[in-house]
Amino acid sequence: xxxxxxxxxxxxxxxxxxxxxxxxxxxxxxxxxxxxxxxxxxxxxxxxxxxxxxxxxxxxxxxxxxxxxxxxxxxxxxxxxxxxxxxxxxxxxxxxxxxxxxxxxxxxxxx
Ligand SMILES: [Zn+2]
Numbered sequence: 001x002x003x004x005x006x007x008x009x010x011x012x013x014x015x016x017x018x019x020x021x022x023x024x025x026x027x028x029x030x031x032x033x034x035x036x037x038x039x040x041x042x043x044x045x046x047x048x049x050x051x052x053x054x055x056x057x058x059x060x061x062x063x064x065x066x067x068x069x070x071x072x073x074x075x076x077x078x079x080x081x082x083x084x085x086x087x088x089x090x091x092x093x094x095x096x097x098x099x100x101x102x103x104x105x106x107x108x109x110x111x
Pocket of ligand 1: 025027028029063064
C-alpha cells in the first residue's frame with residue numbers, strides 16, 4: 001500500500017553518446033578514434049579474431065587499418081602481449097587473411 005519510494009530511471013546522459021573513444025594502435029602507438037582502428041579480440045576460448053562490430057566481449061587490442069602495423073605487431077609479438085595469449089603460426093595466417101579481408105571490405109581506401 002505504501003508508495004513511499006518511486007523508482008525513476010536515471011535521465012539519459014546526452015554527452016556520453018557524442019564522444020568517440022580514443023584507442024591506440026599496439027604497433028605504432030598512434031592514438032585514433034576507435035572506429036579508425038581494427039579491433040582484435042580474444043574470446044573465452046582463447047581464440048583471437050577480428051571484432052568487426054568492436055563490441056565483442058573479451059580482451060581487445062587495436063591496430064591501425066594498415067598492413068604495416070599488423071606486420072609490426074606480429075613480428076614484435078605485440079598481440080600476444082596485449083591479449084595475453086599465445087598465437088601460433090597458423091593462427092597468424094588466419095588472422096592476416098581476416099585482417100586483409102576486413103580492410104578491403106570495411107575500410108576501403110583508408111590511406
Ligand atoms: Zn599503427
